[in-house]
Amino acid sequence: MNWRRSEIPPLNETQFQSWQTLLEERTGMYIPFERRSLLQSSLVIRMREIACTDYEEYLGKVLEKPAGVMEWSTLIDRLMVRETRFCRNTESLALVQRFLTKRIIDKSEGAPVNIWSVGCCTGEEPYSLAIACNEAYLENDLTPRFGVSGTDISLSALQIARAGQYSRRQMSNMDQEWISRYFEQTGEEQFSVQPGLKQKVCFSMSNIVDIEKNPLRNLDVIYCQNVLVYFREEKKIKVLDSLAERLAPGGLLVIAQGETSKWRHQSLEKVDDNLTLAFVRKEPTVTTQITH
Ligand SMILES: C[S@@+](CC[C@H](N)C(=O)[O-])C[C@H]1O[C@@H](n2cnc3c(N)ncnc32)[C@H](O)[C@@H]1O
Structure with missing residues (x-):
C-alpha cells in the first residue's frame, strides 16, 4: 500500500x-x-x-x-494516564488521617512521620496526604513534623507538582475549610499551595519498575493508588512485595480497591475495612531465648 x-x-x-x-x-x-x-x-x-x-x-x-x-x-x-485530583479517594485519605492521628502519639520522642505517594502525577495526591497529616497533628495539638515524598515516572507531571498551582476544578472534592487553610488564591479560579505546606512535600522522578533503585525506606504510610492498574499480575506482586518491605513496623500501605484482589504479604495484616484496601506491617515479635 x-x-x-x-x-x-x-x-x-x-x-x-x-x-x-x-x-x-x-x-x-x-x-x-x-x-x-x-x-x-x-x-x-x-x-x-x-x-x-x-x-x-x-x-x-x-x-x-x-x-x-x-x-x-x-x-x-x-x-501516561494523568487523571488525578485533590482528595480523589476520600475513604482512603480519611483512613490515613485516622491512622496518623494515633501513629503520631505512638511515635517516640516526636520522631517525624514519613509518607510516600507512589505515582504522584501532578501533585494533588501528595499535597492531599500532607494536608491529612497536618490535620492529624492539629487534632493532637502537636507541632507538625512530617515529610511527604511524591515520585512519578513523568517529568512533566513532576514539574507541575513542584509548581503547586492548581485550578478550582481540581479541588472539587476538597473541603472549603481545607482550601482556605492550605491554599492561597492567586486568581479568580487559581490557587497556590501555601508555602508552609509546600516545603513539607518533595518530588522526584522514580520508576516503580526499578523500585530497588529507590532509597525510600522505613515509611509510616505508603499510598499507591491507580498506578498498578495497567500492570500484569506478576509485576504487580513484585512491586507490592517491595513496597511492603519499605514500611516501618506498624506502617500503613494503602492501595486502590481493584488494583489487586489477590495480593497478600506475610508481614502485613489487612485492615478490616470494606471501603478501602489497606495493610498494616506487623510489629516484629520479640522471641525470648531460654537457655539451660
Ligand atoms: C492515573 S495517575 C494516578 C495519580 C494518583 N496516584 C491518583 O490516584 O490520583 C497514574 C500515575 O502513575 C504514573 N506511573 C505510571 N507508571 C509508572 C511507573 N512505572 N513508575 C512511576 N510512576 C508511574 C503515571 O505517570 C501517572 O502520573
Whole structure:
C-alpha cells in the first residue's frame, strides 16, 4: 500500500508487539492488542511532531543511546494516564488521617512521620496526604513534623507538582475549610499551595519498575493508588512485595480497591475495612531465648 508522506499507517501486529514489549519492560504498563489504537494514537501524534512516518524508525530513535533518552521521556509524558485530583479517594485519605492521628502519639520522642505517594502525577495526591497529616497533628495539638515524598515516572507531571498551582476544578472534592487553610488564591479560579505546606512535600522522578533503585525506606504510610492498574499480575506482586518491605513496623500501605484482589504479604495484616484496601506491617515479635 502507498501512504502519502503525511499519513501514518495503522500499527501492524509485529510493530505493535515491539512497542508493547518495550513499554512493559520499561514502565510496567501492559497494553493488550485490543487497546492498540490507544498506543497508536499517542505514537502518531508524537511522530507527526518530529516528522517521522515509520514506526520502526521511531522505535530506533527511542532506543538510540544517549539521544533516545530525551525522546523516551517525551513519549512517556504522552502515554501516561494523568487523571488525578485533590482528595480523589476520600475513604482512603480519611483512613490515613485516622491512622496518623494515633501513629503520631505512638511515635517516640516526636520522631517525624514519613509518607510516600507512589505515582504522584501532578501533585494533588501528595499535597492531599500532607494536608491529612497536618490535620492529624492539629487534632493532637502537636507541632507538625512530617515529610511527604511524591515520585512519578513523568517529568512533566513532576514539574507541575513542584509548581503547586492548581485550578478550582481540581479541588472539587476538597473541603472549603481545607482550601482556605492550605491554599492561597492567586486568581479568580487559581490557587497556590501555601508555602508552609509546600516545603513539607518533595518530588522526584522514580520508576516503580526499578523500585530497588529507590532509597525510600522505613515509611509510616505508603499510598499507591491507580498506578498498578495497567500492570500484569506478576509485576504487580513484585512491586507490592517491595513496597511492603519499605514500611516501618506498624506502617500503613494503602492501595486502590481493584488494583489487586489477590495480593497478600506475610508481614502485613489487612485492615478490616470494606471501603478501602489497606495493610498494616506487623510489629516484629520479640522471641525470648531460654537457655539451660
Ligand atoms: C492515573 S495517575 C494516578 C495519580 C494518583 N496516584 C491518583 O490516584 O490520583 C497514574 C500515575 O502513575 C504514573 N506511573 C505510571 N507508571 C509508572 C511507573 N512505572 N513508575 C512511576 N510512576 C508511574 C503515571 O505517570 C501517572 O502520573
